[in-house]
Amino acid sequence: MDLVIVGFGVVGQGVAEVIQQKREFLHDAFRKKTRIVGVFDSSSYETNKTGLDPSALIKRKASKNKVGKRRYDGDAWRILGALEYDTLIEVTPTNIVSGEPGFTNIATALKSGKNVITSNKGPLALRFRELSDAARKNNVQLRFEATVGGAMPIINLSRELLRGEKILSIRGILNGTCNFILDRMMEEGLPFAQALREAQDMGIAEKDPSYDIDGDDSACKVAILANAIFGLDKKYSDVKKTGIRGVTEDAISLAEEEKKVIRLIGEISPKRLEVAPRLVRIGHPLSIGGTRNIVQIHTDLAGEITVAGKGAGKYETASAILSDLVALLNENKKSRVIRR
Amino acid sequence: MKVNADLRLKDVPGQLVFALEPISTNDGNIVGVVHHRDVVIGGHITVNVTFEVRSDRMLQRILDTWKERDIDVARMGSLYETFPIECLLVGDISSQELNNIMEEIEAMEDMESVDVRYSVSAASDGKAAIVFGKVRKKEAVERVERLLEERAADGGFLLVRGLGD
Numbered sequence A: 001m002d003l004v005i006v007g008f009g010v011v012g013q014g015v016a017e018v019i020q021q022k023r024e025f026l027h028d029a030f031r032k033k034t035r036i037v038g039v040f041d042s043s044s045y046e047t048n049k050t051g052l053d054p055s056a057l058i059k060r061k062a063s064k065n066k067v068g069k070r071r072y073d074g075d076a077w078r079i080l081g082a083l084e085y086d087t088l089i090e091v092t093p094t095n096i097v098s099g100e101p102g103f104t105n106i107a108t109a110l111k112s113g114k115n116v117i118t119s120n121k122g123p124l125a126l127r128f129r130e131l132s133d134a135a136r137k138n139n140v141q142l143r144f145e146a147t148v149g150g151a152m153p154i155i156n157l158s159r160e161l162l163r164g165e166k167i168l169s170i171r172g173i174l175n176g177t178c179n180f181i182l183d184r185m186m187e188e189g190l191p192f193a194q195a196l197r198e199a200q201d202m203g204i205a206e207k208d209p210s211y212d213i214d215g216d217d218s219a220c221k222v223a224i225l226a227n228a229i230f231g232l233d234k235k236y237s238d239v240k241k242t243g244i245r246g247v248t249e250d251a252i253s254l255a256e257e258e259k260k261v262i263r264l265i266g267e268i269s270p271k272r273l274e275v276a277p278r279l280v281r282i283g284h285p286l287s288i289g290g291t292r293n294i295v296q297i298h299t300d301l302a303g304e305i306t307v308a309g310k311g312a313g314k315y316e317t318a319s320a321i322l323s324d325l326v327a328l329l330n331e332n333k334k335s336r337v338i339r340r
Numbered sequence B: 001m002k003v004n005a006d007l008r009l010k011d012v013p014g015q016l017v018f019a020l021e022p023i024s025t026n027d028g029n030i031v032g033v034v035h036h037r038d039v040v041i042g043g044h045i046t047v048n049v050t051f052e053v054r055s056d057r058m059l060q061r062i063l064d065t066w067k068e069r070d071i072d073v074a075r076m077g078s079l080y081e082t083f084p085i086e087c088l089l090v091g092d093i094s095s096q097e098l099n100n101i102m103e104e105i106e107a108m109e110d111m112e113s114v115d116v117r118y119s120v121s122a123a124s125d126g127k128a129a130i131v132f133g134k135v136r137k138k139e140a141v142e143r144v145e146r147l148l149e150e151r152a153a154d155g156g157f158l159l160v161r162g163l164g165d
């Protein structure tokens, strides 16, 4: 399978490394070479029909801050049309206002009959229906396990393994940064500002933390889950959201006296599409601390299913992208067998 | 909340009043008493009492008094299935405002018990209050939460709802 990677930051490089690392496995399992035939960052790109060397790309990016020798204006979609490949891996930054450049990159690939794997929440939290319709119309797949919960498998689990079940509701911790801050506030009795500063010093929170702590990131994930699993047509702005800025030390200690913790919970149920701080009983699965993500899926037959995992990180996110890639390769293998 | 309990009392005059009095002193309402005078075991008789009490805290006080008075509770149960309500309000909320909210909640249908606890913070906008109690219907949980959501939005407070399990 020939891949083009657009975006060569933390995740893009992680994917390149993992493809190199899993080369033998992919070949043995699917009897097909998996090659990177194109790669883009914001200002440069490189292509090669016979495959690019992942470690050379990473080395070049580290030394020159450019992944390729060829320069361009950042509109990868213009170049994508002229390339021969099977699957686009779209891992440019999330933009929750316009969805770009991800939206146009993804739409261009789908319309020209290519599969897409992405970790970019913006296009899916803003224009999910358009993209999933384009994938269906062009008989290709749009896969996005990495957009929700990093390494924690939730989308493919719900859509594939739990397909026969009726999923009644999903709720969980979808942002590791907020969970870390709330956990530190309780464990150490820190005020919000100090716990946030600690998270920033440790590289867990961004310099501008608003996207995480105001609940935007979780709201994007709630919208994506609502669309992908419940078949709804929701945008990130349809999600009612309350962040964690207003959580005070008094609130945390009053909760603790009642044997509760405060957690930022995303909820998708027939009644609610919401991100809000909630009181969670200590010992309840959703009371976990640290930066992990955790989700409970409530179904008609299985009851409650709980999954947890690392919500972000280079290899964790690459792991989710690899799971999508393996699903595509599996599909390909099946259709090859049928054709024979 | 409506409670039904079997109490074991010494079979001597005055014991029944002695046992029922803590219920009334804690704002409880006695609904019924069944006195099994004929069955005396080890000098004790059993009294079955049904009463309403406003909150878990009041019930606890009654239980504490019974313990002090050496009255044995042989069995106790709530008469309905109840659902918990638990909401935290955070922000500069005055006690007057909180009292108004509590009165509104108390007046709602299907309320079993409701109570509030405040934090003791110096910073006014960091204050918190936790409203907790029990209701007899699931829909009543939603009604209470909706009311609190409205009040929180009007007053600019943060509302932290319970998860419900």
Ligand SMILES: NC(=O)c1ccc[n+]([C@@H]2O[C@H](COP(=O)([O-])OP(=O)(O)OC[C@H]3O[C@@H](n4cnc5c(N)ncnc54)[C@H](OP(=O)(O)O)[C@@H]3O)[C@@H](O)[C@H]2O)c1
Residues within 6 Å of the ligand: A006, A007, A008, A009, A010, A011, A012, A040, A041, A042, A043, A074, A075, A076, A091, A092, A093, A094, A095, A101, A119, A120, A121, A122, A146, A147, A150, A311, A312, A313, A314, A317
């Ligand atoms: N990091 C995680 O743990 C994680 C987890 C889950 C999901 N995600 C999502 O995955 C995506 C990538 O995250 P990241 O952490 O890898 O971000 P990142 O480190 O900031 O990398 C973004 C990459 O995209 C490139 N880029 C920016 N504008 C572009 C354009 N117009 N055309 C082509 N490339 C462009 C950047 O180029 P330059 O190198 O030239 O700046 C950079 O290589 C984001 O959407 C993020 O939300 C990340």
